[in-house]
Amino acid sequence: MASKDKILPKQGQRNVLITSALPYVNNVPHLGNIVGSVLSADVFSRYNKARGRPTLYVCGTDEYGTATETKALEEKVTPEELCRKYNRIHADVYEWFGIAFDIFGRTPTRQHTEISQDVFTKLYRNGFLEEKWTEQPYCESHNRFLADRFIEGTCPTCGYEDARGDQCDKCGVLLDDPLDLIKPRCKVDGATPVRRRTKHTFLLLDKLQPRIEEFTKLSTEKGAWSRNGRIITESWLKKGLKDRGITRDLSWGVPVPLPEYENKVLYVWFEACIGYPSITANYTPEWKQWWHNPDEVKLYQFLGKDNVPFHSVIFPGCQMGSGDNWTMLHHLSATEYLNYENGKFSKSRGVGVFGNNAKDTGVPPDVWRYYLIKNRPETGDTQFEWQAFIDGNNSELLAKLGNFVNRIIKLVNSPKAYNGTIPDAFSASNLPDTFTTPLSEITDLLTQYLAEMEAVRLRSGILLAMKIAEAGNGLIQSHRLDNALIANHPNLAAAVTGTVLNLIYLCSAVFEPYLPATCASIREQLAAPFLQIPSEEELAGAGGWKPTCLKAGHRIGKASYLFTKIDDSKAEYWREMYGGNQEERRKKEEEAAKIAAKKAASKAKAKEKKAAKKDAAGKKEADGDGKAVKGEEAGTMDGEVGAPREEGEVRIADGEAMNEVLDGVAQVTLPKS
Template identity: 60%
Template sequence: MSFELFGEKGGSILSVVNNLKIAVASSIFLPSLKLKFDEDQEKLALKDKKSEFRLIEPNAIVKYLGSISNNNTKSFFQKSSLIEYEESEIYSSLVNNNFENINFSKINIDKVDSKSVEQIILFSSLYPFVSKLNENEQPLWFKEFSKIPEVSQNIALITSTIKVERLKDVNDGHVNVEPGYEVKTFDGEILPKEGEKNILITSALPYVNNVPHLGNIVGSVLSADIYSRYCKSRNYNSLFICGTDEYGTATETKALEEKVSPMDLCTKYFKIHSDVYKWFQIGFDYFGRTTTDKQTEIAQEIFLKLNENGFLETQVMKQLYCPEHQGYLADRYVEGECPKCHYEDARGDQCDLCGNLLDPFELINPRCKLDNSRPEPRNSEHVFLSLQKLEPKLREWVEKASAEGNWSKNARTITNSWLNEGLKPRCITRDLKWGTPVPLEEFKDKVLYVWFDAPIGYISITANYSNDNWKKWWKNPENVQLYQFMGKDNVPFHTVVFPSTEIGTGENWTLLHHLSTTEYLQYEGGKFSKSRSIGVFGDNAEASGVPPSVWRYYLSSIRPETSDSQFSWAEFVSKNNNELLANLGNLVNRLVKFVNAKYNGVIPKTQINVTLIEGHEAVMADINSLLKQYVEEMEAVHLRKGLEIAMAISSRGNQFLQENKLDNSLYENSPAKCDAVILVGLNIIYLISAIISPYMPETTKQISEMLNAPLLKIPDEFKILLKEGHCINKAQYLFKRIDEKKVDEWRGRYGGKQEKEKKKEDSKKKK
């Protein structure tokens, strides 16, 4: 066998331990085998160059070298109580940088033996801790073992690449930031707390009849997630609830199309949605469904309370009925000739050709979309919510809530347009089998209308999350503020119908505080369309190979807050290369690499004088001014502006390094100033890791790992929290450059039939 032995790069305590184990073992058991640190080899390994044999776990490497040295390969598989102790308790202490619980009484070694696998493993694991003790505190066995030539030589070899201070004088674990600056973690159920800021966050429940596209994602769940992560990073007591909306005509009809039961259809799309949101790193506290017993129980209870209070009435409706599959048709499932432009495939709610809104009874030669049979009009008695009776109280609430909660402009405009027209009774039942049953005997064959039922889903999903504690969130307006996120199409159901429903029960509901809505996200100048293969849908984003952080950043940067915005592949690539990579990635990579190269990853322990930095007060003032703006914009739920300011702080960090000319010359000729620059620079990066966390949580995690620091709370003021003597870890690449050639490839793949036809025509012209 011809072996190669590779050490583990990096300067963490665990790396030192792993390298020491295999270096000592190879020197003792196989002296001809020399330890290498290959630039292409990220992790340690023992490899046979001639075969495919390979070991990567340090203890396994030590045991294997020992077994081939004494020609007893069976010893490789033998168990040892001392090694089990090292692999459990001592290893745990190494990972957590906490050696207080190590029990030396469990280590019973009477005689030093350089060829003992147990002793090599134990000594190497204990070295970072015991070497810091006074000599009279060190176990006699440990002191004697350290004098073995192969051991002492390898201690010098391993620690020569990492300053001894890292092992002896510097806390190599996470920095303990000042009280109040670390992000809190929540164990168990999240509930409102008296005297704290309690934020309840929902995003519009996605409907389960298709894969969500980027417009759906940015308009609801991503926007809500950004704000939820902001709240959690401010240590607000916040709960983020969402789930799939599963009842209604569209579900029942699509189930007929796919020849499955409605529940099977919902289960299929629930998983599709869950997988998409998981990949996009949407951090729901609970993602549920509306097809639950809790939904039935709470929705029926609200319905009966409205009936008891006199806010329900009955009316007869004329609807189109399909005699072929024996079901009433939703407007979109009626097709025919448009009476205005005579397009033959107009839908009952709108004509795709001329854009006019339609009534299904207007269509010429109407047909059922499912089976092409001719629908017939039928009368059916239904229950209506008496919005006209609730209008005075609703108006009073809208005026107060929209001002106090600072609703988005389009939310106020759409709500006021409904109120200005005067509210009318609204039908809240349907002739379907798939839905929450109407709890009245005379309407037992009907179900609740999905737009009456679905908003109650927020409550039932919370109830499925916290059982009887859901009322602490939903019937606690004195202590809870409700923030809701959605596209503008959903506004009236959340500012008129749902609040009227809550008010009509006469109970003390937590009503909407802030409503954040978006306009439309267009795709390359047109509309997203699954049927026409136009646009990027949730699963396509994952298939692109571009990380979620980049997608989250781009979508946040073009969030259609006040007007429609456009998804552009060229802009997508440009923002990755010229903003994420050149701005944020460059700042973090440049500084972390410099500190590792020049300072062995340690902020100098000497007293650093930041006043040596030219313009020190100016940079602190600039960052604090930007930070104040950031917090103000995020509190107002101006998410796009918040991201712009976060990147402006990153740009100011790059400017700071340029102004102070951080390079080899500064390190050699002005070491005290260089020390101050890296101290301030690392703390700027630490601040940036916090303020980008709502947008790019994975990037924040990477930066925290590099800085060897806990997740930082978004502060009100920039402070120096990483102090002298703190160790950081090696650099990681946050972002990768995207080849501009990908633009044409992606545009062709997701441009639909039109793009493919256009390419054919262009090809013909060239010929």
């Protein structure tokens, strides 16, 4: 993207800066990670862009810290190699899901180092940092201080012999001191660690607490934070903020800009949130127009509830303590947990459906986006269930939205109806009285939709969008639009047809934040450009929603299916496939591949023997060619590519999936509804 095309705030407009919690580079993101931050932020970003607002969506991978060094050690690679690998994995998963970041960056950059060190230095000069001596585990075998995760031993509570220095995976007990383990050992070389004094820098949050409290009070009122974000922050403040160490004895991280700290780095949760402005600085040298512009920019941050204090307490505290004129948090949107089939996702153990697994099902990204947002854990934990996922596609997307669009597009394209053109008799200013109530209901639904989206209640937004589509179905059914109505009551039929086509066009706008690929298909079928979501002022000025965008004489495109049916039997298949951890899954897939290869080889060998027998019997070569073996005709076995397809059935083809690559949502002047 050329410099002149960079998205920048515009004076006097509502400028929206959106961040998604930076995913850590130690595994493939699972569905809970995806809906909790990146997908939710994407929906809100697309919504604001469809309102015509200058909007910047920033994300990237959080790559420094102990977990990276530990994972690199396990995979026998350098931290740099590990981070490159997982940054690409994350980027690929999000690209498939249609996440339209304006920039998806990384933390190991020159800009990140410079901005992090600048904030640190200003906090130090302003008296909000203090150096203290502490005791830390140290390995004398390879002369290194050890983080908790680099220590293993026997759990003092349950006796599990491979407990970690921070937590026992068997009984779940949290350890305050890693040397409380029985027979502690260094994970690198097995040596017994000792205690050794080391100097570190602490952030004096107690000195910053009055300013953080004042900021929180104003921001929660003006920005209407999610309830859990407010409660978690208030709980931290009520207990009283304590000094927090922000340096570590590690080699992988941002160097500490102080003398005698040559072998230390900034703590990852001090510098991770600084990744938002540093990634923006990699996007544009004018990054301060976004991050040092509190009067013109509103900052919305999306994250899981476990990350709340770092975004609502520590990062704002560092911003204020630095003395710079930062753009501060306006709205915090924190989700609860998405659980999996009455269990929990676990990134460390690989339990549940991960991003690459979603792709392998062959179900298009928009179906996943719909189900995840419809079940977004906004106010409490929610559950991912395979049967509910299939029902969401079949009974909602296909039955309510897909059939509605397909039905009217096919009818208009019929030579017996309008041959692909909106009838000349249609006029938005001359509609029958029977349309008054339906149009009023659509206006009410659209008004509610706008209110919910502005409040970042994304789950309610998608339900209201579906109700708008259902209102279109109701309009068709109440007037019994068909060829008979067209022949016997042409003016009424034209009114219904034109109104419903405009309502489908409206659906392409209100569903755009959620189902971008689907809405692109709708616009193609309507032969219409991107439609901006109407504003509250526009609705009020027009006296409600009116079917005025697509006019008489407009020629639409050809019909195509938006969604296809998923067989209910897939629920048990997928439940079995994705019920274990990633390692078991990998072994199952490898074993299945071996069995399939063995069967294929056996089948080929049998065919060779059969052909040899025919040759020996003196049969003609043609007799052995082109004849199908009984029961093995191409495309007749369940689940095979090329099998006869029921109307609406999804094709699952050995893990192959439709891969839609989206380049993002452009900042353009859009037509208004």
